[in-house]
Amino acid sequence: MQVNETLNEGLKRGYAITVTAAELDAKVNEKLAEAQPEVEMKGFRKGKVPMALLKKQFGQRVMGEAMQESIDGAMSEHFEKSGDRPAMQPEVKMTNEDWKEGDDVEVTMTYEALPEIPELDMSKIKLEKMVVKADDAAIDEALANLAENAQDFKARKKGSKAKDGDQVVMDFVGKVDGEAFEGGSAEDFPLVLGSGNFIPGFEEQLVGVKAGEEKAVTVTFPEEYQAEHLAGKEATFDCTVKEVKEPVAAEINDELATKFGAEDLAALKAQIAERLEAEYAGASRAVMKRGLLDELDKMVDFELPPSLVEAEAGQIAHQLWHEDNPDVQGHDHPEIETTDEHTKLATRRVRLGLLLAEIGQKAEVEVSDAEMTQAIMNQARQYPGQERQFFEFVQQNQQMQQQLRAPLFEDKVVDHIAEQAKVSEKEVSKDELQKAVEALEDAE
Incomplete structure (x- = not known):
């Protein structure tokens, strides 16, 4: 096997690799000899097929593997001897494309080598x-944010209209085609307007309601609603508003601390x-x-x-x-x-x-x-x-x-x-x- 340098400019490297026909033939024979003990063929006992017959039958099939292994071996040996480390996968091309059995195999290998890295103190x-x-x-600011997230609600003045972000406490009964449906009713239900917890369009219709007011809310269930018998249907909810509450930040005290898993403030x-x-x-x-x-x-x-x-x-x-x-x-x-x-x-x-x-x-x-x-x-x-x-x-x-x-x-x-x-x-x-x-x- 011959490896000749053809390019050495900066980090660019080029080599011509020749695998002789004799080396390739020896590699084929070696691979066939490894397989021989397991080969069975009509007229011969397992492991007793003559090498000449094996070569005739399987030589072409093994040749490609032997060629690839020989080239890979030449590359590995080169990198081991030279100490080069390719920056990317080397480009390998076979130059004698008209190759036939009995010819040497000629390939070119080009790559960019990784540079020597200087030692640093x-x-x-x-x-x-x-x-x-x-x-x-900073601690007080973080506490204030926690208190805001753990907000409470207090009753608005009597007659106040509900705003987005307020909590409306209500009873409601949902009906489809005039009939109440299962799971569509509740009492003293606290709903924060704008939270998006209810069917689209429901909460928006409650903006402006007052405590003691009755309100009919009409919505259409989404087509992909999880309850199939309600999907895509129009429903009316008869709502009785009991309280309208405004959001207030929780007090910063030991009680707030326990809400967040701490022993005290x-x-x-x-x-x-x-x-x-x-x-x-x-x-x-x-x-x-x-x-x-x-x-x-x-x-x-x-x-x-x-x-x-x-x-x-x-x-x-x-x-x-x-x-x-x-x-x-x-x-x-x-x-x-x-x-x-x-x-x-x-x-x-x-x-x-x-x-x-x-x-x-x-x-x-x-x-x-x-x-x-x-x-x-x-x-x-x-x-x-x-x-x-x-x-x-x-x-x-x-x-x-x-x-x-x-x-x-x-x-x-x-x-x-x-x-x-x-x-x-x-x-x-x-x-x-x-x-x-x-x-x-x-x-x-």
Whole structure:
């Protein structure tokens, strides 16, 4: 077998590989010899079919496998000896297309090699970590939001008309074709107008009613209504309004705390402070990570495989186009051209991606099965009722697994670098942290 270099420009490599006819014939004989003990043929006992007859019967069928295995073996041996790592799948072409049995096999292999990644002294990296404490104002604001969500209702003044958002307490009897139907009646039923809990059109007709008033509400059940005997039919509800109540925020006290699972108000405040500081820490980490990536980008500069940059620029352009055209869901759209700005961003991403991958590999950073499972579960929550199907889909889809694993790996490498860098803490206000986060979003 011969491997001759034909191209060596920057990261581009080209080789001519020749598998001799003798080598190929030996490979065929080897594969036939492996199969011989199991072969049965009329006139011969199992395992006793002569090699010449096997070759005549199965030689052509085995030839293709032998050819592919020989080429794959030559490629593997080349990469092992050279130390090259292809950036993308090598392009392999057979050059003697008029090949016939007894000829040598000649192929060309071209690829772009991954560059040598320089060693970094990560102790020279200086980072700033923004620290925000949950102050009383932030805790009180969160408490007020909780109280609003846990709203109560109090009676409006006598004669007040019900508004959207008010609670109407009423008795009602529903009828279809003049006959009351099962499940269509209730007493002292509290309905919040605008909540959408009743049939479309029902709540809107109660806006303006007063306590003590009787109101006939006419609606049509949806065609896809779950009770088939009511689907698509018109119904009349005779409503007797007993009370009209306006929403009021719940009082901030121990009773409110117990509604949210806390022992008392002090315990609820402590939980809120802990949650807020966890949110601040997450935002702070995102800001620090961007700072780290900026520092790494300044520290390294090495040649990049053009194919990786081109593919990344195309993906960026495609993603941004869809963000600007959200109505287009599929890929049936004009060809999207990449700009210098896309290429510039792609160059940074590819360089940092290769650098982080190299650092992670040398540090033996790995994403555990438990971490992957947690990531899949978090993603599955976006598909209520279909979590199991999503989980199974990811298990059977290598590309999807890689999409979920990549950010986990990157974050672990970032943490590894940050542990060796010089990190100084700076206490800031919530507003300052918010501005830093907004600056990140604007820069993307």
